[in-house]
Amino acid sequence: MKQIGKVRIRNMPALRPRCPVDAHGFMEWRPSSRQTPEQLFCGVWYDCTQCKSSVLFPSPGLKAQLADMRKGGAHQPSRKRPRQKVTRQLRRADG
Numbered sequence: 013m014k015q016i017g018k019v020r021i022r023n024m025p026a027l028r029p030r031c032p033v034d035a036h037g038f039m040e041w042r043p044s045s046r047q048t049p050e051q052l053f054c055g056v057w058y059d060c061t062q063c064k065s066s067v068l069f070p071s072p073g074l075k076a077q078l079a080d081m082r083k084g085g086a087h088q089p090s091r092k093r094p095r096q097k098v099t100r101q102l103r104r105a106d107g
């Protein structure tokens with residue numbers, strides 16, 4: 013049998029994260045009313061109530077933006093490479 017557990021969950025991660033400080037236990041989901049628009053865009057946040065550590069589960073929107081940046085949208089303008097002249101070498105043995 014196939015188990016597809018994560019498909020159902022769209023906004024919430026499957027597991028509640030724990031604070032890096034073991035004794036603090038599980039972290040609290042941050043309600044959207046306590047988030048800035050930027051934080052809401054970034055994804056789902058969890059906070060430790062005791063030491064204010066935070067964990068972010070990135071949203072699809074943020075992931076897409078990051079992937080775009082890695083591809084060089086902002087910082088590497090030269091993505092185009094000349095792709096010609098390959099066919100010339102293939103014809104070497106003609107005749």
Ligand SMILES: [Zn+2]
Nearest residue numbers: 031036060063
């Ligand atoms: Zn903590």
